Amino acid sequence: MADTVTITLTNRDNATYQVSPRRPLLETLREQGVDLPWGCEYGGCITCAAKLTEGEVDQRAQVALNNRQINNGYVILCVARPEGDCTLEVGVESHDTLYRNPFLDPLADHELKADIATPKDAAR
Amino acid sequence: MTDCCGPGYASPAEAMKAPAEKLLYTIAIYTGTGIQKPDYLCTIDADPESETYSKVISRLEMPGIGDELHHMGWNACSSCFDDSSMARKYLIVPGVRSTNLHIVDCAADPRNPTLFKVISGKEIKSKTNLSAPHTVHCLGSEIIISMLGDANGNAPGGYLHLNKDFEIVGRWENSMGDIKFGYDFWYQPRHNVMVSSEWAAPNTFMPGFDLEEVGHLKYGREIHFWDFEKKEPKQTMYLGEDGLIPLEVRFHHNPDSSHGFVGAALSANIIHWWKDDAGEWQWEKIIDVENEPHPEWPIPVPGVISVILLSMDDRFLYFCNWLHGDIRQYDISDPHNPVLTGQVWMGGLLGRAPEVNGVQVTGGPQMIQLSLDGKRLYVTTSLFSTWDNQFYPEIRTNGGCMLMVNCDTEKGGMEIDPDFVVDFGKEPNGPSRCHETRYPGGDCTSDIWV
Numbered sequence: 001m002a003d004t005v006t007i008t009l010t011n012r013d014n015a016t017y018q019v020s021p022r023r024p025l026l027e028t029l030r031e032q033g034v035d036l037p038w039g040c041e042y043g044g045c046i047t048c049a050a051k052l053t054e055g056e057v058d059q060r061a062q063v064a065l066n067n068r069q070i071n072n073g074y075v076i077l078c079v080a081r082p083e084g085d086c087t088l089e090v091g092v093e094s095h096d097t098l099y100r101n102p103f104l105d106p107l108a109d110h111e112l113k114a115d116i117a118t119p120k121d122a123a124r
Numbered sequence: 125m126t127d128c129c130g131p132g133y134a135s136p137a138e139a140m141k142a143p144a145e146k147l148l149y150t151i152a153i154y155t156g157t158g159i160q161k162p163d164y165l166c167t168i169d170a171d172p173e174s175e176t177y178s179k180v181i182s183r184l185e186m187p188g189i190g191d192e193l194h195h196m197g198w199n200a201c202s203s204c205f206d207d208s209s210m211a212r213k214y215l216i217v218p219g220v221r222s223t224n225l226h227i228v229d230c231a232a233d234p235r236n237p238t239l240f241k242v243i244s245g246k247e248i249k250s251k252t253n254l255s256a257p258h259t260v261h262c263l264g265s266e267i268i269i270s271m272l273g274d275a276n277g278n279a280p281g282g283y284l285h286l287n288k289d290f291e292i293v294g295r296w297e298n299s300m301g302d303i304k305f306g307y308d309f310w311y312q313p314r315h316n317v318m319v320s321s322e323w324a325a326p327n328t329f330m331p332g333f334d335l336e337e338v339g340h341l342k343y344g345r346e347i348h349f350w351d352f353e354k355k356e357p358k359q360t361m362y363l364g365e366d367g368l369i370p371l372e373v374r375f376h377h378n379p380d381s382s383h384g385f386v387g388a389a390l391s392a393n394i395i396h397w398w399k400d401d402a403g404e405w406q407w408e409k410i411i412d413v414e415n416e417p418h419p420e421w422p423i424p425v426p427g428v429i430s431v432i433l434l435s436m437d438d439r440f441l442y443f444c445n446w447l448h449g450d451i452r453q454y455d456i457s458d459p460h461n462p463v464l465t466g467q468v469w470m471g472g473l474l475g476r477a478p479e480v481n482g483v484q485v486t487g488g489p490q491m492i493q494l495s496l497d498g499k500r501l502y503v504t505t506s507l508f509s510t511w512d513n514q515f516y517p518e519i520r521t522n523g524g525c526m527l528m529v530n531c532d533t534e535k536g537g538m539e540i541d542p543d544f545v546v547d548f549g550k551e552p553n554g555p556s557r558c559h560e561t562r563y564p565g566g567d568c569t570s571d572i573w574v
Contacts, residue, residue, distance in 0.1 A: 039221030044277035046331035064331035092158030
């Protein structure tokens, strides 16, 4: 594993940061002065959600996102560790498809949270 | 109130004679708004004779960002009226996301509260394996707080016990029994009972509301009757479809009464319970708010009863339909047969009152607090940052607001006061969202008589 990876923040003038892949992005970006929202710091409350547009992260510890939000690219920065160079849109500006009116826009069975979702094939 | 005694009042009837509130303490949040500032406690001038009436006169910022201040409570209430060593001096102001508890001194200078102490969320999690603080009640000189999750945000959580010096004693309860979720609670010691309600696990409700998760039993539909002295649940009432997401719990203020109420938010019902002549607890649905059609919705809009409140004389029940946009007043002199006596509209999704007192109301009527004499009801519009963002996304730019409703305590009836409005869209650091309110002299959700 590389000692550092490069994180690009598209809605922060494409600023780049060198961070450790072993620690959560919220910590390593905040240490370098990036102003980011956060709440619970254990992956449960969604306040720090950001949109990943390139690259991969390990966010197995998150429990906040449903599968639709994951498919829309959202990652939970307080637990997500980069697995290589990543490009992100951060902050509330990135939350355009994070929130939805649950009555107007229901989730399909496979879009629920991982612990209750039915795989798409099985639902057919 | 005489000099010999402790905080609060000898009885609900005495409380009703107290001087009118001149200050309000109200929570305002930036968590989830995109403004990178701490949440704060506002002091609002409620004295109609004052030049700064209906304005925020001071703001106490919390030390950290992202707490999501939500509900709060006093260190002492009428439950220690006989203890002259106690005083209603400190507000305990929890952060539901951070688990930090902020102890705020409101007595040294009531117009400018100051931070007295912080109990960090990390300490609470490590000592008690609890997170997500919600309801604060004092209990004689001690304090208990419902905690909605374990340290990892899983249900059911439990109850945090603090001593009067705000030190962690540990877990209050001896057992959570088969309780699946926590939320609000209220106790009535003369019946040796506490009743608790159910929201969901923090990991479920904090990221926002997925309706489908209700069907997957991720949200509550039961209330629990505790043996208060043994500190363990004794009986569970399964409310089913009539009681989806039972939130705010209120017993009669009369300490001899066994009657109490809970608002089922998603079912939009009021559930009433009481102890029958045989000593058995019974429950019934007494109010059912019909879902309302909406031009753009495929299904009718549920009311979503986010709060209920009883007047100090136990005559009137108030509640809000956060999605519809109305506040209702029912005469519950006969608690089995409530009579609708008043209704006002502000905000909401049905478009009945988009603007009130010159302010665009974003959100709907949400937290309410009633004066001790029952005549002034203060209302705020934000529910919870992530849920606000789902149902009322414009609140990000408009902020919340506070209004006041004049209540007729003789014949019943409500009217929005034309001279009182606090527009949190115009706060100095940008639009914030206002939530729960408490008064320095006690109010209709703080005081319990033992």
